[in-house]
Amino acid sequence: MKQVYFTAGPAEMYPTFEQHLRTAVENQLGSISHRSQKFRDIYKFTVEQLRTLMNIPESHAIFFTGSASEVWERILLNCVEHESFHLVNGSFSKKFYEYGVSLRKFAHKQEKPFGEGFDYGEVEVPEYAEVICVTQNETSSGVQMREPDIHKLKRSNSKKLIAVDMVSSAPYPELDFGVIDTAFFSVQKAFGLPAGLGVWIANDKCLTKSERLNKYDDITIGAHHNLPSLWKNFKTYETPATPNVLGIYLLGKIAEDLNAIGADVVRKQTEEKYKVLTKYVETSNVFSPAVAEERHRSRTVVVANTSKLSAEVIAEVKKANMVVGSGYGPFKDSQIRIANFPAVSLEQVELLIEELKKLEN
Amino acid sequence: MKQVYFTAGPAEMYPTFEQHLRTAVENQLGSISHRSQKFRDIYKFTVEQLRTLMNIPESHAIFFTGSASEVWERILLNCVEHESFHLVNGSFSKKFYEYGVSLRKFAHKQEKPFGEGFDYGEVEVPEYAEVICVTQNETSSGVQMREPDIHKLKRSNSKKLIAVDMVSSAPYPELDFGVIDTAFFSVQKAFGLPAGLGVWIANDKCLTKSERLNKYDDITIGAHHNLPSLWKNFKTYETPATPNVLGIYLLGKIAEDLNAIGADVVRKQTEEKYKVLTKYVETSNVFSPAVAEERHRSRTVVVANTSKLSAEVIAEVKKANMVVGSGYGPFKDSQIRIANFPAVSLEQVELLIEELKKLEN
Numbered sequence: 001m002k003q004v005y006f007t008a009g010p011a012e013m014y015p016t017f018e019q020h021l022r023t024a025v026e027n028q029l030g031s032i033s034h035r036s037q038k039f040r041d042i043y044k045f046t047v048e049q050l051r052t053l054m055n056i057p058e059s060h061a062i063f064f065t066g067s068a069s070e071v072w073e074r075i076l077l078n079c080v081e082h083e084s085f086h087l088v089n090g091s092f093s094k095k096f097y098e099y100g101v102s103l104r105k106f107a108h109k110q111e112k113p114f115g116e117g118f119d120y121g122e123v124e125v126p127e128y129a130e131v132i133c134v135t136q137n138e139t140s141s142g143v144q145m146r147e148p149d150i151h152k153l154k155r156s157n158s159k160k161l162i163a164v165d166m167v168s169s170a171p172y173p174e175l176d177f178g179v180i181d182t183a184f185f186s187v188q189k190a191f192g193l194p195a196g197l198g199v200w201i202a203n204d205k206c207l208t209k210s211e212r213l214n215k216y217d218d219i220t221i222g223a224h225h226n227l228p229s230l231w232k233n234f235k236t237y238e239t240p241a242t243p244n245v246l247g248i249y250l251l252g253k254i255a256e257d258l259n260a261i262g263a264d265v266v267r268k269q270t271e272e273k274y275k276v277l278t279k280y281v282e283t284s285n286v287f288s289p290a291v292a293e294e295r296h297r298s299r300t301v302v303v304a305n306t307s308k309l310s311a312e313v314i315a316e317v318k319k320a321n322m323v324v325g326s327g328y329g330p331f332k333d334s335q336i337r338i339a340n341f342p343a344v345s346l347e348q349v350e351l352l353i354e355e356l357k358k359l360e361n
Numbered sequence: 362m363k364q365v366y367f368t369a370g371p372a373e374m375y376p377t378f379e380q381h382l383r384t385a386v387e388n389q390l391g392s393i394s395h396r397s398q399k400f401r402d403i404y405k406f407t408v409e410q411l412r413t414l415m416n417i418p419e420s421h422a423i424f425f426t427g428s429a430s431e432v433w434e435r436i437l438l439n440c441v442e443h444e445s446f447h448l449v450n451g452s453f454s455k456k457f458y459e460y461g462v463s464l465r466k467f468a469h470k471q472e473k474p475f476g477e478g479f480d481y482g483e484v485e486v487p488e489y490a491e492v493i494c495v496t497q498n499e500t501s502s503g504v505q506m507r508e509p510d511i512h513k514l515k516r517s518n519s520k521k522l523i524a525v526d527m528v529s530s531a532p533y534p535e536l537d538f539g540v541i542d543t544a545f546f547s548v549q550k551a552f553g554l555p556a557g558l559g560v561w562i563a564n565d566k567c568l569t570k571s572e573r574l575n576k577y578d579d580i581t582i583g584a585h586h587n588l589p590s591l592w593k594n595f596k597t598y599e600t601p602a603t604p605n606v607l608g609i610y611l612l613g614k615i616a617e618d619l620n621a622i623g624a625d626v627v628r629k630q631t632e633e634k635y636k637v638l639t640k641y642v643e644t645s646n647v648f649s650p651a652v653a654e655e656r657h658r659s660r661t662v663v664v665a666n667t668s669k670l671s672a673e674v675i676a677e678v679k680k681a682n683m684v685v686g687s688g689y690g691p692f693k694d695s696q697i698r699i700a701n702f703p704a705v706s707l708e709q710v711e712l713l714i715e716e717l718k719k720l721e722n
Contacts (some may be wrong), residue, residue: 195603
């Protein structure tokens with residue numbers, strides 16, 4: 001019996017995934033050369049669909065990596081000479097910071113307790129930080145930073161670069177890429193695809209910085225997937241090394257499907273499902289919102305405190321062939337996480353709520 | 362009409378690929394958590410099948426990356442403090458060397474003209490080199506270094522680490538992992554799978570080295586996919602970041618299929634097809650072997666000089682729905698490359714030769 005995955009990634013496959021995969025297999029896309037015109041057409045198509053869906057201008061190139069976690073490392077290697085600055089509001093933003101430490105950068109952080117988010121006004125950016133690293137959507141805590149706050153943060157620090165982790169929210173956030181220098185996501189979240197592909201969006205300011213750093217003898221921008229080599233290849237829709245061709249094709253097709261619905265409609269559907277889920281969690285006698293401030297609540301990963309063990313909740317909905325996630329790290333038992341991605345419909349969300357209600361009595 | 366891909370990777374899909382992919386989709390493996398028992402079982406299964414197929418002992422861990430090119434970088438970051446040494450006999454071994462330069466290591470190289478290979482006796486290892494980097498099978502030039510020569514090289518430099526690039530030959534080479542410290546390959550070559558997964562085999566000596574380097578403030582072993590984090594997660598068959606779950610599953614299943622045939626039989630079949638191909642190339646009046654010395658000829662990537670333009674050859678066999686590769690880089694027009702992977706049968710190789718013969722007259 002098929003399960004419906006409300007997990008925050010890997011997540012439910014997008015409804016058209018199987019059909020696109022069949023087409024890919026029929027067309028033998030696993031065998032084509034990544035130096036062929038066929039591949040260049042696929043790369044170009046995926047880029048065009050993403051530009052439309054997420055309003056990404058020509059100033060920004062779009063690259064593919066093995067995962068979004070890899071992009072944390074690539075941004076720090078390519079865009080930071082000495083100092084990075086990280087807004088930490090959960091386990092993944094913390095990992096981004098820790099990557100900075102591991103790469104021997106002087107990584108600064110401003111940290112919030114688990115479940116709390118940042119507003120623009122309270123952020124204090126260190127003077128010499130070269131890149132501001134923001135996690136727009138924290139998959140661990142279900143906390144978001146709103147787009148206008150992110151844009152203000154960059155505008156008031158216009159000489160610094162800003163990097164936005166939108167791993168588990170893209171394409172939902174309306175980022176203004178006239179302002180945002182670099183952002184990234186992975187495909188196993190809101191795009192409803194199997195894991196194995198990270199997507200990195202970066203502008204020419206990031207490239208310029210990496211080219212400058214690359215001239216120094218005592219610093220490395222990395223050898224694999226560094227910006228100058230990615231960018232050079234991107235100009236002809238190629239990649240420095242053999243990429244996940246199948247994943248790139250599938251991403252383009254899902255983006256096309258989302259464009260057919262329309263980015264705004266997809267966004268409204270997400271908000272509608274979010275409201276239904278949040279309303280239930282707020283009025284339940286088993287669950288309560290894990291993020292106190294409504295403005296800081298992620299629209300795509302709803303996290304709830306649970307008075308019953310998360311394992312019990314997971315087991316209950318499993319009976320109806322639904323899968324929800326436990327809390328993250330220390331909150332494994334006391335929280336549940338419900339992904340609100342385009343792959344799950346309002347009807348499925350309502351069915352999930354019916355199951356969750358069975359725990360109340 | 363389906364093509365038969367004799368290209369050196371991406372290559373022909375292994376005959377059972379579609380069936381395993383269907384099973385994976387039916388079991389919703391794209392949606393399962395990489396922290397679930399289901400995933401740990403998949404990782405464990407794939408490791409066990411690879412251990413059997415390639416005779417990899419328990420002293421070596423097996424990790425997954427985005428590609429084999431990524432492993433070049435990871436080995437240099439984790440195992441080299443100051444100096445690496447590279448045997449360069451083609452474009453990919455040269456890239457391995459260039460990765461060392463980009464990572465600001467003191468990278469030494471010993472280089473051969475394109476189409477020539479190394480024997481043990483002629484290799485001069487620099488005194489302070491920490492890792493000897495050998496490309497067992499050069500995808501660009503069709504040159505191999507024989508396993509006994511590689512083993513001797515390590516035995517006479519026992520205090521250094523040895524890293525073996527077997528990207529386009531694994532699981533064919535009979536490497537003695539009692540001697541070899543680390544090796545790696547990608548799945549879109551001889552395993553007949555779509556690209557997007559690199560496989561990294563490394564022993565505890567590599568781990569010890571990376572742990573030592575990680576203690577220094579002025580050196581980085583990388584933040585993403587560094588050995589200590591990969592190894593820690595490997596102990597419970599997990600990965601530091603979300604991996605290509607589907608790719609890992611498929612690799613395990615193809616390895617199981619190859620084990621059912623038997624590694625020795627697969628090897629013999631490879632040698633048989635190699636002999637048929639080589640005999641044709643040697644006696645043809647259009648083609649001739651690109652690698653003069655028989656002992657240096659790759660068994661899995663046969664490269665031939667062509668007196669007709671490679672584009673003409675490619676177009677001719679294309680009529681019969683077969684795809685062969687052009688030469689690499691400067692040899693694009695004057696050479697062709699024919700992959701001899703397990704996914705293509707002796708019958709298919711013979712049909713290819715029939716088509717190639719049509720160019721002779």
